[in-house]
Amino acid sequence: MDTSPEASVVLDCTGLNCPMPIVRLSQAMRGLPSGAQIVIEANDPAFRADLEAWVRRFGHVILSFDQGATSRATLLKK
Amino acid sequence: MSDGTPPPLDPTLTAMIERMVDARVDARLAGFSAQVEEALARLRAQEGPQRDQASILVFSGDFDRLISAFIIATGAVAMGIEVSMYFTFWGLVALKKQTTFAGKTIEEKMLSAMLPGGPANTGTSKMNMLGMGPIMFKRVMAQNNVETLPGLIKLAQDLGVKLIACRMAMGVMGIKDEELIDGVQYGGVATYLGDAIESKITLFI
Incomplete structure (x- = not known):
């Protein structure tokens, strides 16, 4: 895994439903430095709402969110 | 001037x-x-x-209520909240790994025989239909990729959720230490209240 701050980490949470996507996300975030980006893919119907709540709590930024059968979000760690 | x-x-x-x-x-x-x-x-x-804390008191032993409790607990950890769960009365079933009968009184043995053997054997609070309900719900959950109850309990432990068994309820229900999973702590009402008073989230499930 590339450890430079700009490199993206991709988290595949397809097939996982509440609460797994944000559980996996919070675990992955812990290992990343500030300014790192992470991409997460999920098809959990609650994913968008949970992600927004989760991001609000920690102050990270959602750089992009592509809604689809599988949604793809790019986050920036604060 | x-x-x-x-x-x-x-x-x-x-x-x-x-x-x-x-x-x-x-x-x-x-x-x-x-x-x-x-x-x-x-x-x-x-x-x-100090991290925000959540204190969940699990009184129910129903399958559906236990699923709720553990989804909230694991979700809370993902939100950066420190979680303690207190299991009392019927909720103790969630912590059971086996049933033993040695060293119990007649009443305790009867209770042990009537209680579910563990979280996987719990019934739903409604539509239990003599056990058909949980079977159907588990199938629907699997189709929707929802974690199983034993899976959620293990996840909670792995994530550092504190699982605390109520000593008093264990005595009343005739549940012995060796019947519970490893990693469980023990406490009384003051243990619960001491944590609950510091918690931003307190729940009775």
Whole structure:
């Protein structure tokens, strides 16, 4: 895994439903430095709402969110 | 002077008056700034590195209620909240790994026989339909990729959720230590209340 701050980490949470996507996300975030980006893919119907709540709590930024059968979000760690 | 303003003062006098004013103001402010410092210190102490806490009291032993409790618990950890779960009465079933009968009174043995053997054997609070309900719900959950109850319990432990068994309820229900999973702590009502009073989220499930 590339450890430079700009490199993206991709988290595949397809097939996982509440609460797994944000559980996996919070675990992955812990290992990343500030300014790192992470991409997460999920098809959990609650994913968008949970992600927004989760991001609000920690102050990270959602750089992009592509809604689809599988949604793809790019986050920036604060 | 004719425009009403007082004549300019001697510079030495001006300097002396300024020094006196400064001294008076400092004296008056000293007490006040000490109070502000103290208040700020107290505020900082509260906002400190303490994490938010959640305290979940699990009284129910129903499959559906236990699923809720563990989804909330694991979700809370993902939100950066420190979680403790207290299991009392029917909720103790969630912590069971086996049923033993040795060393129990007749009443305790009867209770042990009637209680579910563990979380996987729990019934739903409604539509249990003699056990058909949970079977159907588990199938639907699998189709929707929802974690199983034993899976959620293990996840909670792995994530550091504190699982605490109520000593008193264990006595009443005739449940022995060896019947519970490893990693469980034990406590009483004060254990629960001590954590609950510090928690932003307290739930009774």
